[in-house]
Amino acid sequence: MAVDMAQTVCVIDYGSGNLRSVAKSLERVAAEADLGCRIVVSGQTKDVLEADHVVLPGVGAFGDCYAGLSAIDGMVEASQRWP
Template identity: 45%
Template structure:
């Protein structure tokens, strides 16, 4: 797939991918859609999500063929996928918020409530935090991370308790380690919101548009 001819499907939410594509000189068509058939033809998929795990999973399944279309593009065709916030959480095996809900099962682990060691830290985590990479990756190329790096914007009460260390790409400290980003081949996810993370987010979106896993 040539990125200049690519089409990115952003499912049921607005994300400033057009701005990132324009500033990076990438001629990609950004398709905001809740149509499963349009998703099937995408070269890349972005799956955002806010709210409860079970509600987001139910909403995705309620659109005829959408769950299957996402799996077809991301797994069968192995095209780049980016899950954001609950979109990342749905990559897990199960969500344990309110009830037990089955996810896509791409990342080993369950989504559990954050339990900070410091009782003064409030849940949900809302606001800016730094992230620490577990290793280098093209999605974070050129992005300063660590305690003196750029900040990412978080809004969440639950996080993906990943069971395979090699699937954790970044962590944040919120009274203990919180999974900030996951990776598995062509599948990526961020717990933070790139679209709200200013310089860090814009750079990550640009890297995703250029990423060729």
């Protein structure tokens, strides 16, 4: 999937895991592919809704992931924006 220069990828921060390493990996891939997109890590619903692409990192425990998303007002609904 091509990402144009103005697009933002948001890594959802729901309070679990080393999200900075996820963001650094995405930044590296974007740089190597010369995508120029912006990578942000955020637990703010507004940032998720405004992003062009979203990454929901996990470690195989979706119950914990869902609990973390549910703890952030409006985040479950915001993350359901994408099919």
